[in-house]
Amino acid sequence: MNEKTSTPVQLSLGVSLREETTFANFLGAVGSNAQPVAALQQFAANEGEQNVLVWGAPGSGLTHLLQAVCHRAYEHGLAVQYLPLQDMVGYDAQSICDGLEQMQVVCLDGIDHICGIKSWEQGVFHLYNNLRDAGHRLLIASHTSPPALPLTLPDLKSRVLGSVRYHVESLNDLQKQDALIARAVARGMDMPVEVARFILNRASRDTNELFYLLDQLDDASLQKQRKLTVPFAKEVLNL
Known part of the structure; x- marks a missing residue:
């Protein structure tokens, strides 16, 4: 990115930043x-x-x-x-x-x-x-x-x-559960604790993978106008 422009400039190689990767959104700062x-x-x-x-x-x-x-x-x-x-x-x-x-x-x-x-x-x-x-x-x-x-x-x-x-230490399971719920709330979704716990018990512990699954749930929830429940998460994520 260049300091003389008002918006990020991508390299010709296609390198760019994700909008959500800010300090405010980093849930591991504990x-x-x-x-x-x-x-x-x-x-x-x-x-x-x-x-x-x-x-x-x-x-x-x-x-x-x-x-x-x-x-x-x-x-x-x-x-x-x-x-x-x-x-x-x-x-x-x-x-x-x-x-x-x-x-x-x-x-x-x-x-x-x-x-x-x-x-x-x-x-x-x-x-x-x-x-x-x-x-x-x-x-x-x-x-x-x-x-x-x-x-x-x-x-x-x-x-x-x-x-x-x-x-930088990895989050423990309880912190990852809280991170999932907080990230869902930031997206305007209500994620019950049992849904977050279900995902953690069935999916990878990698936070990047967990947030990718959350993206899928968000898209499916918007498309089908469904609330987040364990059966819905199981159906969408094939867990």
Whole structure:
């Protein structure tokens, strides 16, 4: 996205942000996660540390947090760029990374996906250096503990381990239940506790998957003008 435009600008590769991925909608900002969320809010305001890495298990909300940082940074008038590395590895690393240091905030989602790919490791290493020299910021997300990342470029591994690191804990089942209900309410739906509990007992514990199922329920409920009940959820979600 560009700081001189009033609306987000998508890359030609089709990278964009989801509207709902804001700090206000992140329901995992509880307990030990309060500190990393506060640090990321400060980071998005162009304050605090220049290089930050967040890590946690799949479904812990890392993608949501990185996109929330981009939304918040954009609100502060900063030039920002979000890159989901899982979708980028098929492209030439140099063509993607060159010039990114012009962005004031760069968020790389899923550094795990470039480990062992020489061109990408070199591209991210140079990006670290170029952003540092420009006085700009880099935020990286990893589903692997930073010391355990199988990076083959020692200089990049050193940069990664030299970043300020925060661990984002996954929600427990009760918190996920509350998150489902809160997200449903935000969409204008009334989700009884028994429906949320039914979904949690039958579906994946991954919050991304749970919210995807909620999207399906929302669409079906609007189309059929039905309230959320356990039989309706079972019918729509095939659980």
